[in-house]
Amino acid sequence: MPMKLTKFAFASLAILFLVAPLIAILPLAFTSSVILTYPIPSWSLRWFEELFTADAWRRAIVNSLIIGSGTTLLATVLGVAASLGLRNRLIFFRGTMRTLFLLPMVVPAVVLGVGLQVLLAGFGLTNSYAGVIIAHTVVAVPFVVVSVTGALAGIDERVELAAQSLGASPTTVFRRVTLPLAMPGVLSGAVLAFATSLDEVVLTLFVAGPNQRTLARQMFSSLRENISPAIAAAAFLFIAMTLLIGLVVVLSRSFLAKRR
């Protein structure tokens, strides 16, 4: 019994440790004060208003959505293609190739940032949406690859062979059999890619111009310029968006599973 209690206490502490930053910042989103500190004098939604009316914040939200969507699309397409390639038995050094795809997860973002800036400058893509989307895609692809290779590994290859023997060309097999069966993995990958883009600051600092300020980037700079509770409101928005996406994934996965 005391053992059980200790375990419970320990787990609670660990969770508290993880969510403490959220607990600290979220209530401040609803303060009426102009400074980002406790105590909260009275409750108000003025900082959300600020978020959606102030030009800088509004543009940041729109930019995040544009860049997030672009990254999701590009990373998902590339990630799915890479995962399909990695599945091929004939590829040499399959393990090494797979590790290469996952490299952006462990390489320090600063290093990637410098490299990308040099590279994008070479193609004249700095200070452009395309440039930021490409940069975000580099760090988002590994998530898609991990998620989609997992899903593909769960597909019985004989089902695809059966489709071929029934008259389906390779592209038809992909469209009618492989992709639908891997869909849960593709969806998770896409969501992770979007979340990665939403959250990305370091690469954005290196490659984005003033016109491509994302929400995360805007929060970062306004922290240094004027610490207003708009940051807390933005954080709230952030978390709400993430939870919403998570919910969509969970629901669509269980929907797909039910159709199985």
Add this chain to the structure above:
Amino acid sequence: MAEFIRFDRITKFYGSLCVVENLELDIAKGEFVSLLGPSGSGKTTLLMMLAGFEQPTSGDILLDGTAINAVPTHKRDMGVVFQNYALFPHMSVGENIAFPLQMRGMGRAEIAERVARALDMVQLSAFAERRPSQLSGGQQQRVALSRALVFEPRVVLMDEPLGALDKQLREQMQLDIRDLHRRLGLTIVFVTHDQSEALTMSDRVAVFNKGKIEQIGTPRQVYDEPATRFVAEFIGETNLVEGVVEAVQGEEASVRLTSGAHIVSAVSGTVATGQTVYLSIRPERVDLTEIRGGARNCLETEVTDSVYQGDHLRVQLHNAAHPLIAKLGRRSREFPPGTKVFAGFSASDCRVIAP
């Protein structure tokens, strides 16, 4: 017999492992041929090459006279039934069966009609809307079968399709498939490691061993006239007795056993006088009598054990040099251990096999 499918000196290597070796096999249109052999003997590999999933390392596969090595699977027009059925888990039973018809660009109305007919044929009309995972193994098997037949393929390939079913269902499906084969005039290549399944269903059986065909013939031929020791032992149970050929006259040979006894036996291949050979004697062809009977061959033996097995009595015998097994009909009298008996069998129930 005009061949429809022809394997022309097919060899297949996986790395340095030779899985199929210089194999020749002709299959006629409308024929049911079983590939029978132990696990790992290359049956599946041969079937996969016919379906186009694998390429032969050398040799040609001909269909109706033309080499199809370069034809991709989806253009070969062959229905394949896999052991685990390989149904599309994300489609309903009806959609599974409609798939090959959609691939052939058939109209909606015709597809619906054909799917209904196909489902009816396997008594699954009530299950069209279900997912494969909601069906029993036997039902999934029937869906896989009707999916492979609905588009009237030129050849139907089956890789141990009944392996996962229980005995009773398996025997029912064997008869059902044989019936379908006869009714629809299908050309079927059927892989199995179960000899009774191969004997039950096939027009001809090809016995595989280590990537080679040891013998091909009708079920009766491979059972009654095994060409090699492997075939004799793999199909059914047999007594193998060593001996030396003393004389050959036409279809018969006279063989002296190590015990000194003389046996007259049928010969399928070519054997020479003085050669050491094996005799294959099927246990159910052996008769036991207490006085020397009228059989052509008669061995003096002693019963060492006898076991009642319901449909037959299994008697173990010992004769100076070699043990022998006899299976007697259920009406046979008992033979207690120690009884001295004569084991008799005719010359045609005994086969000389060159080692």
